[in-house]
Ligand SMILES: O=P(O)(O)OC[C@H]1O[C@](O)(CO)[C@@H](O)[C@@H]1O
């Protein structure tokens with residue numbers, strides 16, 4: 538991707554607190570603060586009718602039985618959707634509705650994933666190579682990362698099993714109060 542307007546990297550230390558196995562997290566961090574994912578993007582403007590697009594590259598890796606993942610967020614304007622197009626590698630889009638429903642969309646090369654309005658989303662690299670995805674979303678969306686922190690994480694964890702994955706309950710998860718979930722769905726601008 539050329540002529541991007543921004544680039545950032547997220548390292549292991551930026552992802553502290555996301556994983557259940559804190560001992561495994563500390564042990565891997567002691568080996569070095571590696572880059573877990575990086576994003577190159579083009580933001581033409583912040584106007585409602587415009588779009589932001591870019592490329593996310595995620596390294597393969599595990600912390601205990603959990604895979605490398607992105608921080609995850611809901612859009613600050615929560616009714617804004619997003620699409621991801623898989624280019625390389627194998628991953629999952631973990632989606633969670635404000636009232637706590639989980640859905641998983643598998644992502645591979647030449648697959649497209651739709652993140653509907655109101656859904657919290659996080660990417661997970663379940664493969665053993667880089668996961669590369671193109672993303673696109675409305676330019677005025679913004680990101681709210683606090684929604685996951687306030688709930689003690691997402692409701693489910695994606696964990697490795699045999700040569701695949703499964704979902705387990707996140708025992709730290711605190712459901713959002715119904716009025717909070719309802720407000721998220723009602724705040725369209
Ligand atoms: O913003 P996070 O949760 O760290 O995840 C990064 C991904 O989400 C985006 O912010 C797009 O919503 C992209 O920059 C990237 O694909």
Ligand SMILES: [Fe+2]
Nearest residue numbers: 612619658674
């Ligand atoms: Fe997003």
